[in-house]
Amino acid sequence: MEDVVIVGAGIAGLATSLGLLRLGVSSVVLESADSLRTSGSALGIWSNGWRALDAIGVGHILRAKYNKLSGIVITSVSSGVQTAELPFRDSHTQGGDLEFRCVNRRVLLETLANELPIGTIRYSSKVVHIQSEDHAKSIHLSDGTVLETKVLIGCDGVNSVVSKFLGFSTPAYAGRTSVRGFVNFQDGHGLEAKFFQFFGKGVRFGVIPCDDYAVYWFITFRPSSLEKEMVEDPAKVKQLVLSKLGKVSDKIMRVFEETELENMVCAPLRFRYPWEMLWGNISKDNICVIGDALHPLTPDIAQGGCSALEDSVILVRLLARALKRNDEGNEHHAITEALEKFARERRWRCFDLISTSYIVGYIQQSDGVLLQFF
Ligand SMILES: Cc1cc2nc3c(=O)[nH]c(=O)nc-3n(C[C@H](O)[C@H](O)[C@H](O)COP(=O)(O)OP(=O)(O)OC[C@H]3O[C@@H](n4cnc5c(N)ncnc54)[C@H](O)[C@@H]3O)c2cc1C
Numbered sequence: 559m560e561d562v563v564i565v566g567a568g569i570a571g572l573a574t575s576l577g578l579l580r581l582g583v584s585s586v587v588l589e590s591a592d593s594l595r596t597s598g599s600a601l602g603i604w605s606n607g608w609r610a611l612d613a614i615g616v617g618h619i620l621r622a623k624y625n626k627l628s629g630i631v632i633t634s635v636s637s638g639v640q641t642a643e644l645p646f647r648d649s650h651t652q653g654g655d656l657e658f659r660c661v662n663r664r665v666l667l668e669t670l671a672n673e674l675p676i677g678t679i680r681y682s683s684k685v686v687h688i689q690s691e692d693h694a695k696s697i698h699l700s701d702g703t704v705l706e707t708k709v710l711i712g713c714d715g716v717n718s719v720v721s722k723f724l725g726f727s728t729p730a731y732a733g734r735t736s737v738r739g740f741v742n743f744q745d746g747h748g749l750e751a752k753f754f755q756f757f758g759k760g761v762r763f764g765v766i767p768c769d770d771y772a773v774y775w776f777i778t779f780r781p782s783s784l785e786k787e788m789v790e791d792p793a794k795v796k797q798l799v800l801s802k803l804g805k806v807s808d809k810i811m812r813v814f815e816e817t818e819l820e821n822m823v824c825a826p827l828r829f830r831y832p833w834e835m836l837w838g839n840i841s842k843d844n845i846c847v848i849g850d851a852l853h854p855l856t857p858d859i860a861q862g863g864c865s866a867l868e869d870s871v872i873l874v875r876l877l878a879r880a881l882k883r884n885d886e887g888n889e890h891h892a893i894t895e896a897l898e899k900f901a902r903e904r905r906w907r908c909f910d911l912i913s914t915s916y917i918v919g920y921i922q923q924s925d926g927v928l929l930q931f932f
Contacts, residue, residue, distance in 0.1 A: 583881050
């Protein structure tokens with residue numbers, strides 16, 4: 559009988575396992591792949607994500623590797639004209655800076671995993687079925703192994719088996735596709751430490767320097783039926799991306815042109831309808847879900863990973879308190895209460911993030927005359 563089983567060794571799963579460890583609770587992390595899944599190249603982490611990384615004691619390791627960006631520069635895809643430049647300031651902390659850095663996904667996952675005791679992550683352990691027997695939960699793996707646990711936390715991403723078990727529906731297709739890429743310039747990229755964002759003509763793309771050499775980029779668009787066929791072939795995807803850039807500077811164009819095909823990932827965007835956050839079972843008995851398993855959102859406000867980190871810290875604090883009560887008889891009740899409290903705390907936050915992200919993407923990626931003018 560394990561105390562805590564976490565399904566998925568992504569950002570949410572590893573942060574949760576590490577957070578619990580910091581509070582003296584050990585856990586097992588089941589990962590279907592045979593190693594850490596590092597596709598997706600990089601992601602932007604905002605202040606809320608950094609606060610969570612600080613809480614679990616790894617913020618300083620990552621800060622030392624990635625440049626803090628000073629602001630965002632917005633350019634119209636139609637005209638090539640810069641339309642706005644905004645510093646990263648936090649309106650809630652009276653002029654304090656917002657912290658935004660772009661972190662390599664592999665480095666983030668490895669940093670979290672390296673802090674865990676050897677054996678915590680069990681690779682090639684795909685969860686296929688969950689069974690509820692009284693207070694314990696049985697977790698069935700594809701190789702026939704069965705584990706029992708007092709607490710089950712689903713961190714298994716957008717196709718989560720745990721959220722299905724809790725009654726959530728399959729996330730919806732947002733009608734948009736994303737391509738993400740990563741490029742390393744031996745001689746330095748020469749870009750300022752700013753987030754360069756472009757939108758108009760039905761596309762939205764961004765270029766974000768990580769350090770002095772590495773640059774991450776993304777583009778989202780609504781694919782036509784012809785384009786849907788092209789996304790199967792990386793060479794065609796690159797052609798498609800280049801054709802959508804409009805008027806950009808040579809430095810920005812170089813970022814896309816010099817990206818190797820194997821450093822690009824193309825994926826349809828999916829999200830969960832926000833109202834599911836209000837009446838869905840975020841927790842049930844001693845099971846709960848967090849991260850993309852709970853609230854997959856479109857990437858338009860760069861909050862999927864950051865909010866997964868928030869989820870982890872909040873859940874860990876509640877759960878560790880429940881597990882460390884010296885009251886064996888009431889342990890199950892304390893766990894259930896902790897998970898219910900987590901669900902209450904997160905419901906509206908997740909509703910807000912999914913809705914805001916969807917609306918921002920809808921406006922920025924519109925090719926309608928009115929919305930483009932707006
Ligand atoms: C184009 C794009 C850009 C983005 N940009 C940003 C950004 O700038 N900032 C940001 O904060 N977020 C961003 N995100 C969102 C972010 O990538 C996700 O929200 C984040 O990765 C979610 O982490 P997770 O741990 O919940 O899920 P995942 O990263 O999906 O991890 C789930 C893990 O569970 C494993 N798993 C799945 N099923 C099983 C099973 N049955 N058994 C065992 N293991 C299983 C998987 O192999 C995987 O390792 C972006 C997303 C997209 C699509």
